[in-house]
Amino acid sequence: MLHVAEAARVSVATVSALINGTATVSPELSQRIEQAIRDIGYKRNAIARSLKMGTTRTIGLTVPHITNPFFTDVVSVIQQAFDRAGYAVMLCCTDEDLNTQDDQIRLLLDRMVDGLIVARVGDGAILKGIVESANVPVVLLDRVCEGVDTDTVVLDNQRAVFDAITYLIDLGHRRIGYITGTFDISPMHDRMAGYREALQAAGLPVENELVRFGNFHEVDGYNATMQLLSLHDRPSAIFSANNPMVIGAMKAIRDIGLSCPQDISVACFDDFPWSDVFQPQLTTVSQPVQAIGEQTANLLLDRLAGNRDAPPRKLTLKGRLMIRNSCRPLGAVAQSVSA
Template identity: 35%
Template structure:
């Protein structure tokens, strides 16, 4: 099925010009209009109903659909997006998908019908027909934090493999050998990537991962707590539990405290995703910090370039390990960054 990009290439114009022609804008010459309509006819291009509602008149409004507004990561991300958008003269309308494809599509459809100039999407695991159509029609869209296979969409995300490797080496150097991991959903790119990075880091350090030491969670606190309970009930419980995100770490912390266990004396705890108040816990929690504010800022700038019909590239930013005292670090250990820092990578 032909896309608006195909029409633009055939007619030798920009995607924005095609949109103006299809929306009967007066700001297109008769010759250009004829060339675009001829390309439409030759390619048999048809617009979907949602795309048709997106007018070319700029509204100076951006849409943002996030995974879970109650997750502190997404809360901070939304704030960064809003701040950067405001600095560029845009307003932001936010939708909370609650990690459900149907709710995601509801907000995508609503935002397009409200004629936002562009859309930032933290996609759920499922590639829905609406998302596929939105990509096909060349509407200004940027994926944020997560990727979807097979879709040609610029993405702004964090790379955590190097930080996870640094964490595993740090735990090994502290003398830990039995290290368990609570993963996120395998259907989400972030869940897969963190699990694969953990397994690779353990192998590189010569540390085995028994089958019972790899638990699957869903990036929610309840799954972190239930996974921790199963880990602690093993005949040979892990010395360290690494949670794949901050909410699962909170669930793990609840289960550890409920059993009257002490961190790190009875079991150590670390997690992917840092929280500002991790420093106020006793002991402070060792965590991998994502560049959340920079992710939000860069995503808005990439989207603004797409709206202006400029060429853009995906952006990958480095995460970093922040060492505190929840894994058995010496009592005098102050907060510090550890491990290699990757430079920003464009893919």
């Protein structure tokens, strides 16, 4: 900093005031200092500045799957919001592993992040302890954690799946297979509740043999679909609770020699960029990704701006059923459509 001051013919205090934003510097002096910084190639010591200012201007963000298009899109929106606010984002991917998540959160806190955004995995007991002991604001993304008093942004998953399954029922489907992830996170629990609610509202039984676990991944979605298609009385429609699993489902339908939607209808949770270029085009539940990312960032930025003592806020957004041509009507419904 001394060399910058000498080159710009100003005091070290003036250079420090401009770099750290601690005082107003005249346009003329600012221009001289900025030119001196460029000429010398001066780089600020971010660690030293963080220790002095008590802030790193850095946010920690953990997600379970960066390859899942939903999280990819949400991360992009969040990063853009923090870029505009002058923050950097440190991203960690847990791959749905509880120990990895907890290690990564501790690592982010060791790096002195100013705040955390967490799409949690597994049991929330350890996360609860970390959040309560961390001296930084935390926002939960996509997944709630019972007993953790912090801001949360989620989708109304139960209603979204209820609407999707009701749509299949209205098309005449009565045996609807359901591929789910594990129930240790709130979205899967709520989506399953929506599936059950829709069947019960239509007076249909909830059959355990029609529910299979896909573990969030394509290969497990493939295996789950093979199990459903091997049933003596196989389902006429399949709903996948996320988009990686539906890719596996479509591959299984192809490999067994069936056709969608002629032989079996398919719908899934989460829209993704190529869902409308699939053949057939996939019927999906679309999440408001832009709103989810922006609201998550805004909640944390509000806390960082000093609103630390306000009660925890939970924002619940709504999904949208995107009807395309991967589902066909059956029975009397099909006859009335053709008529």
